[in-house]
Structures are given as C-alpha cells and as structure tokens.
Amino acid sequence: MVQSVLGSLILGYRPLWNRARKLAGIQLYAHNEASATVDGGHLLRTLQELWSASSPPLLISAQTRQLLCDLLENAPRAAPWIEVRGEWLSDSAIYDRVKAAHQRGLRLVWRGDMDKLPEPEIARCFDNSLLTLRPEDAVAALQTTPPRPGSAAAAAPPPAAKRAPSPVLAGQMYENIASRALMEHCLDQGNAMALAGWPTEDVLYSLRHHPQQPSHAVIFKLMKAIDDEQSLETFEDIMGEDPLLAYRFMVYTNSAALGLRTGIDSLRRGLVMMGYSSIKRWLSDQLPHASTEANMQPVREAMVMRAQLTARLLDAGIENDLRREIYLCGLLSQLDELLGEPLGTILKRLPLSERIYDATVLRTGPYTGGLQMACALETDDASAIRQLCETFEMDLEEVNRALLRVLSDLEVERK
DSSP states (O other): OOOOGGGSEEEEEEEEEOTTSSEEEEEEEEEEOTTOOOOHHHHHHHHHHHOOTTSOOEEEEESSHHHHHHHHHHOOTTOOEEEEEGGGGGSHHHHHHHHHHHHTTOOEEEEEEGGGOOOHHHHTTOSEEEEEOOHHHHHHHHHTSOOOTTSHHHHSOOOSSOOOOOSOOTTOEEEOOOOHHHHHIIIIISOOSEEESOOHHHHHHHTTTSOOOOBHHHHHHHHHHHHTTOOHHHHHHHHTTOHHHHHHHHHHHTSTTTOOSSOOOSHHHHHHHHOHHHHHHHHHHHGGGOBOOGGGHHHHHHHHHHHHHHHHHTOOTTOHHHHHHHHHHHHHTTHHHHHSSOHHHHHTTSOOOHHHHIIIIIOOSTTHHHHHHHHHTTSOOHHHHHHHHHHTTOOHHHHHHHHHHHHHHOOOOOO
16 A cells, blocks of 8 residues: 555645735745655545635745755646745755746746845745745834724825835735734735735734624625524534634524523524524624624634634534534633633633533643644644654644545635
C-alpha cells in the first residue's frame, strides 16, 4: 500500500475574506518534517481529488524550502496559487524554479513586506501578492481614509494641501491587519482583493457598546426555510450557522416561560419540542433587533468552521446525536468573545452535556482533543499540531484528511 502524502505533512489554514466580507479562498499551510521528503505532485493530486467546482480557491503556503521547490517543479498549469516568500528568492534554487514555473503558466503569489517588493524582472513572475504593511504604512493609509459621516472631522473644512495617496495597492491581498479601521480601508477604499485572517478582536471591541445580536440574514434564511416546509435537518443546519442564534434559542427553550418538563440539551430537541409555528413567532420577535453588521460575518463564519472541524475530527460514526453534540461544543466554544462574560457562566445557563463544559471550560474529557486540534489547525504552528497528535493519539493523516474535507465542503460565490 502506497503511503498517503497526508501522513507526511502538517497542514493548517487561514480564511481569505473579500470586500463583501465573504469567504474568497483558503490559505493552506503545508509543513513537512525535515527528515521527510514530500512529493508535491502527490499533494496537488490529493487536493484535486477532494476539491469540487464550488470549493474555495486555494493558496498553498509551503512552510519549508524543499516543499516549495517540489511544488514549483511539479505543479501543473491548473494548480492552486502557490505562495513564495520574498526572502526565499535569494535562494538560487527557488529563484530559478519560480521563473520556470511562471513560464509554464503557474499562478504564483509573492509574500512579504510592502517595503521589500521584488525587482520588476522577478515581479513579472507573480500574479498577485500577500503583503504586510509596515506601521508607518498603516498610519499613512489611515490618514487617507475619508472621515465617517457625522464626525467632527467630516464637518471640518478640507485642508488646503492634497492628501497623499494610500500605500495600499489595489487588487492585492493583505495579512496581519489587526484593526477594524485598517481592514475597512484596505477592502473598502483600497480595493484589496482579500484579507488573510480577520481583525476579530478589534471588530468585537469596536462593537462593545452594542450588545451582540444574531445575524439578520441567518434568521431570515431560517424563516424562509420554515415557510418552504423544508426538513428538520435543514432547520438545524441553518440555526447552526450562527452561534449566538443557537445559544439564544436554547436559552429560550429552557426558559420558565415555556414550562417544558425536561431540559433541552440540543438544537434538534428544541426544534421538535417547540413546533414550527412557535419557532417562527420567536424568530419574528428576534428579527427587528438582529445584526446587519457586515464585519461580524467573518467572525461568525470562522466560529462555524471551528465547529465543523471539531465534529469532523471526532467522527462519531453513526451516532448522529453525538455528532450534533460535538458540533455544538465547537460552535459554543467562543461565546465568551461575543457576550463578554466567562464561558463557564454562559454554559451553566443551559442543561448541556458535561462533555461540552469539560472540553470548552476545563479542557478535559473526550471532546477536548478534537476542540484543541481544531483551534491549532487555524494557525501555521506545526509544532503545536504535532504535539496534540502525540498527546491525544490522533493520526496525522486522519487529522489532515478531516481538515481538507471540511475546507473542500466550504462554498464560495463565484463571480
């Protein structure tokens, strides 16, 4: 039996978000052990087998020079984007392979700092770039941002001197954007193609005076599904697209107002016990207060990705109830960030399985390995992923396969 390339790699991922605050693609980190020579062509064939026409575009970020060289040498013309770090171009082996790969029609992405852009001769080999702004570039970019309507700056007369142009280059990708203001400048004024990662912490901080509400779009989608008499599975799937909606629903179904005799410990049980007309009335009450904040969409979607990955990593086989419980564990694991109070306090309001509380708060129990691995896979920290595999006796190939299946099932809107 031929050994799968997925047993010799450590993978991780980072979402790419576009101007519409929707998923534009996935940056896939790929790290091979120093002692293992990985067949880049085998990796690309594996990805091709798993990916469909609706799957997100991929940017492969090789974390070692050997793997990058192999990808550049063996990738066919229709391969995903391949990232090349700017500082690695000083390596003649990589430099020569980049030029040859460009000649073959490969789509390459240059990655590095704004102040170290490549010379024109080698720059022509790249279709796009993944850039990091220096602090002074970030300040200069924000100084070119028009003031918000209604602000004191907007009411002031315009300065006589013309503003300097923004250093943000249109059509490029950016990373390490930690502030909401800079994110909005890059996407909305600078016409950046995408951001790698999302300034979740600053977005939530900027909204701290406005209590978080479930998504208007998800509530509306669920109401339409009820009108269309779709399946119970569909209702549960839609409610599971918003951690706050799922939480609020379970709080409501367990409230004294409903007077149910037994605790509701899952979304499905709540949906069954309430009945569709009651659910729709409850949703109608939520709709006027629901959130239309576009910047929260990537925050919610990233939380859903974590839940999907946790459930896939802890494959419950034919036990559907167990699979739903594991998904709920991943979905609710970041509620403290949305609600601004300790997670233990939040979860104690619900009659959830102790396994969920143990994994999310105490970091113990049967779900903790899957949840911690799902968190680690959101990074390029190969050593942390390797350590978790050892600690929880998880097979690296199975971890990678679970990750790729979740990522390939994600859908992006094609223009």
